[in-house]
Amino acid sequence: SNSDTMSIDIGAQHSRSVMTQLSDSYGPTTISKNGFPVGNMTSIEIDSNGFVRANFDTGITRTLYQVPIVDVSNPNGLYAHDNQCYSPSDTSGSFFMWDAGDGPTGDVVSFALEESATDVAGELTELIQTQRAYSSNAKVIQTVDEMLQETTNIKR
Numbered sequence: 001s002n003s004d005t006m007s008i009d010i011g012a013q014h015s016r017s018v019m020t021q022l023s024d025s026y027g028p029t030t031i032s033k034n035g036f037p038v039g040n041m042t043s044i045e046i047d048s049n050g051f052v053r054a055n056f057d058t059g060i061t062r063t064l065y066q067v068p069i070v071d072v073s074n075p076n077g078l079y080a081h082d083n084q085c086y087s088p089s090d091t092s093g094s095f096f097m098w099d100a101g102d103g104p105t106g107d108v109v110s111f112a113l114e115e116s117a118t119d120v121a122g123e124l125t126e127l128i129q130t131q132r133a134y135s136s137n138a139k140v141i142q143t144v145d146e147m148l149q150e151t152t153n154i155k156r
Contacts, residue, residue, distance in 0.1 A: 036056075036058070036060055037058050037060075038058075039056035039057050039058035039060065040056065040057050041054050041055070041056055042055050042056060042057050043055045045110065046067065046108055046110040047108070047110070048100060048101065048107040048108055048109070048110075049066070049099065049100045049101055049107070049108065050066050050067035050068065050069065050099065050100035050108040051063050051065075051066050051067075052064045052065040052066070052067060066099065066100075067100070067108060068097040068098065068099065069097070069098050069099070069100050069105040069106070069108070070095045070096070070097055070098075071095065071096045071097075071098060071103065071104050071105055072088060072092045072093050072094070072095045072096075073092070073093035073094070074091060074092050074093050075092070076092075077089055077090075077091030077092035077093065078092045079092075
């Protein structure tokens, strides 16, 4: 017969046919673990290949991500945004992502600030030279103007 009920006989109270359980604490015979111990992240590092690594107070270091370096055929065609951010445009060409140190890209330098490529001493020297050349040319123009004025006066 197809019945939806199921009967379980656990015995009668105070009889020997009652289901019993031993009174003992649970004690597994072996324990095996395959994970990391719980720890707090203490620092983040980025190496020259662009690998982002998290260091934990348990002594474990874990690689989280690799930062790609992007190369475009025309860097001067990129759209410039605030905070030294750029985005591709129609004139910059398509972009290619490389691992740091591969292809035409350089390495990643962590804990470094971007430095200006301007040679301040050289630029200041050129500025002084340009200022002196301007002063000299202004003096030549003034002298020529005075000569023309004198020539005009002689003609009268």
